[in-house]
Amino acid sequence: MNEIVKIVESVLEANDGKSLDNGKERNIVANAIANKLIATSLEQLATVLNGSIEHDNDGQAVIYTGIFNEDVYYDKLAESHKEWN
Numbered sequence: 752m753n754e755i756v757k758i759v760e761s762v763l764e765a766n767d768g769k770s771l772d773n774g775k776e777r778n779i780v781a782n783a784i785a786n787k788l789i790a791t792s793l794e795q796l797a798t799v800l801n802g803s804i805e806h807d808n809d810g811q812a813v814i815y816t817g818i819f820n821e822d823v824y825y826d827k828l829a830e831s832h833k834e835w836n
Contacts, residue, residue, distance in 0.1 A: 802817055
């Protein structure tokens with residue numbers, strides 16, 4: 752069995768009490784499946800990038816790659832020094 756099937760089955764089992772004949776409950780299950788697939792994809796992407804995935808205060812996923820863009824950093828640093836003067 753492939754990973755996608757396992758994910759879908761796990762979400763369906765977690766929502767076993769919901770009726771797929773009911774439009775509202777079917778939508779809840781569909782969203783749960785979509786969210787789990789997206790979260791798993793982001794975790795895999797973070798792994799490929801040798802990074803990590805964390806969640807901000809709003810619950811949004813943020814991927815940290817550890818890639819440092821010096822130009823952006825020094826531009827922001829210079830801008831903050833202008834504000835101090």
